[in-house]
Amino acid sequence: MRRPTINDVARAAGLSKSTVSLVLKNSPLVREETARDVRAVMARLGYVYNRAAAGLRSSSGGLIGLIINDLRNPFFTEFAASFQMAVAQHDYAVVIANSDEDAGAQARIARSMIEHGVAALVISPAFGEGGGIFDQLSRAAVPTLQVLRQADPRMDLFPFASFDYTDGGRQATRHLLDQGARRIAFVGGLDGRPITAERRSGYLEVLEARGIEPLVIGGASSRGWGLNVAAPRIVADPSIDAVLAFNDLVMLGLMAGLARAGRMPGRDIRLVGFDDIEECAQVWPDLSSVSCDIAKFGRDVAATLLDWLREGRHPPPERREGVTLVPRRSSLGVTA
Structure with a gap:
């Protein structure tokens, strides 16, 4: 209601x-x-x-905290930029901090933002023990949104917004099978993390329905891991004719490693990434990827938070945006 x-x-x-x-x-x-x-x-x-929101409205603007788990990843950087520009149009300033996948650092940053009087907080959380920061945010009555990743299960207190990653995995896996793939590996993503399980789940679901054995190679979500760890493992197994990656950074590293080993992406092996960052359309062969409209998502999160602050409209506990596969030469095939 x-x-x-x-x-x-x-x-x-x-x-x-x-x-x-x-x-x-x-x-x-x-x-x-x-x-x-x-x-x-x-x-x-x-x-x-809502007296806190009223105090915010009576001034010329307000301060909003934004904590991102990995600002080095262009996916999260694009979200931060889009969110910041959207709230700036309503005279709010944003303090942006990078937790660098460190839950302890995240807790220290959040406490500092509370002490400096932020009116609200948006967190793309790092996983791990966070020093009870969500309990502290609740006690301080700071409106807080979780985005892209969920760390606290109390979505009634800390509403969560993200994408339908499961459907993205389904779309990508079906696409690779439609292109003739027989042995698809899923690479990247640390085991035990909810975000990894989400992004793998659609892949596992489709393969199970087709009676195909999955091949999961877990690991870091970085470009370096894709190049130095995932690529040698894929090269060593010639039966693997397609790969779906946890994110585009892993896949971009993997592509470089495969090309270095003489295994041409789009010709010898079909590849799909996840997130569709800008570089996907700029590499050769251009990389197929599951597109999350992260710029629009940033604007939507800003609108949701402003409605909460200014009008008292509490966001729904969970919201999932749709995703779309963008097929390019890395999975469709290189003809020249």
């Missing part, structure tokens, strides 16, 4: 939003009879005054 807003109170009371606002501030400019009527409407609707 949608949380009542100040606009709902004004409509029900037959008054202007500014009059209701004056009542909320206990202004002497409003007659006592009018104030009593407004408070009665508030009680009937179940409206709760």
Whole structure:
């Protein structure tokens, strides 16, 4: 059920939003009879005054914290830039910090942001013991969104927004099978992490339905790991004729390693990445990838947070955006 807003109170009371606002501030400019009527409407609707948000609105702007697990990854950088530009249009400043996949550093950063009075926090979390930072955010009543990764299960307190990674895995795996692949490996992603399980799940689901044995090679989500670890393992097994990677960075490293070993991507082996960062369309052969519209996602997260702060609209516990496979030569085949 949608949380009542100040606009709902004004409509029900037959008054202007500014009059209701004056009542909320206990202004002497409003007659006592009018104030009593407004408070009665508030009680009937179940409206709760968000004083932190009101204080934010009364100033020229506000401060929002954004903590990203890995700003070196262009996928997360694009999200941060899109989010920051969207909230800046509404006179909010964003403090951006990189936790570098360190839950302890994430906790220290979040505590510092709370101490400096951020009005809200958006976290793409690092995994691991975080020093009880989500409990601290709850006690401090700081509106907090989890994005792209979920670290705390209490989505009623810390709403979560991401993409349908499972469907992305399905689309990519079906595409590779349609291109004639018989032995598809999934490479990258550390075991035991929810994000890894999500991105693998569609791949595993499709192969199980086709009666095909999966081949999972877990590991870091970096370009260096793709080049130095994944590529030699793929080269050593000529039965592998296709690969789906945990993300594009792993795949870009893998492509370089395969080419160095004389195994041409798109000709000798078919490849699909995940995220569709800008470089996918710029390498040779251009890399097929599961596209997550991360720029639009950043703008949508900004709009959701601003609605929460300014209008008191609590986000839904979980939201998943759709994804789309973008096929290119790395999986369609190189003809020249």
